[in-house]
Amino acid sequence: MAGRVHPRQLAFALPHAESLTRDNFLEGPANAAGAALVDAWPEWPSPVMLLVGPEGSGKSHLAAIWAEQSGARCTSAHNLTTADVPAELATGALVVEDFRSGDVDERALFHLLNLAREDQAYVLITARVPPSALQIELRDLRSRLRALPVVSLQPPDDQLFRALIVKFCADRQLGIDESVVSYLATRIERSYAAARQAVALLDTEALRLGRPVTRALAAELLRKA
Incomplete structure (x- = not known):
C-alpha cells in the first residue's frame, strides 16, 4: 500500500507590527x-x-x-x-x-x-x-x-547590525538564539534591507516547514538564496 502523502503546510503572510517609538529605536554610530x-x-x-x-x-x-x-x-x-x-x-x-x-x-x-x-x-x-x-x-x-x-544615515556597524537582526525577529515574535544571529551577521550583506529580508525569509520558511528557527535552517535557506 502506498504511503500517505501529507499535504504541504501553507504559510500565511500575517501582518506584524513594527514598533516605531523612540524607546524602540536602535541607536549606534551609523544613525x-x-x-x-x-x-x-x-x-x-x-x-x-x-x-x-x-x-x-x-x-x-x-x-x-x-x-x-x-x-x-x-x-x-x-x-x-x-x-x-x-x-x-x-x-x-x-x-x-x-x-x-x-x-x-x-x-x-x-x-x-x-x-x-x-x-x-x-x-x-x-x-x-x-x-x-x-x-x-x-x-x-x-x-x-x-x-x-x-x-x-550610514550603513550599520557590527553591533548595530546584530541588534537589528534581533529587533526584526522580535517584531515578528520570532524566537532565535545567538548562534542564528551570528550566522546571519557574518553571511548576509551588511545592510538594513538585507537584515530585514533575511528575517522575513526565516519567518516564512519556518512557518511553512513547521520547524523552529535554528542555525541549520538559516544555513539551508541561505544556500538556496
Whole structure:
C-alpha cells in the first residue's frame, strides 16, 4: 500500500507590527546624527531638513518619532499635490517621505517649501540619496533643495547590525538564539534591507516547514538564496 502523502503546510503572510517609538529605536554610530536631529527639534539649523539614508536605514522610524513629538502630518512625496499643500501644513509640521527623482510633482514640492517658509512651519523630507544625486528639472527647486541641511544615515556597524537582526525577529515574535544571529551577521550583506529580508525569509520558511528557527535552517535557506 502506498504511503500517505501529507499535504504541504501553507504559510500565511500575517501582518506584524513594527514598533516605531523612540524607546524602540536602535541607536549606534551609523544613525546617531539622525537621532540627534530628532532630539534637537525645534532647535534645528533650518525649518526644513533632509534625512538621507539607504533603504531600511531607519528614516521612517525617525520620521515617526519626530511626527509624534511635533504633531506633524505625514505624506509621501509621490502623493504630494499643489492643492493639498496648505492642508498638509495645517499643523505647522510635515513629514514628506521617500523623495525620489521623477516620482514627485516638483511644482507642488516647491510650493510646499515656499509656504513652509512663509508660515514658519517645519518640514522633514526623507530620501535615499542627497539632492545633488537627484535629477530635478525645476531649477528653482533644485537650488532650494541643494541649499538645505542634510543629515545622513550610514550603513550599520557590527553591533548595530546584530541588534537589528534581533529587533526584526522580535517584531515578528520570532524566537532565535545567538548562534542564528551570528550566522546571519557574518553571511548576509551588511545592510538594513538585507537584515530585514533575511528575517522575513526565516519567518516564512519556518512557518511553512513547521520547524523552529535554528542555525541549520538559516544555513539551508541561505544556500538556496
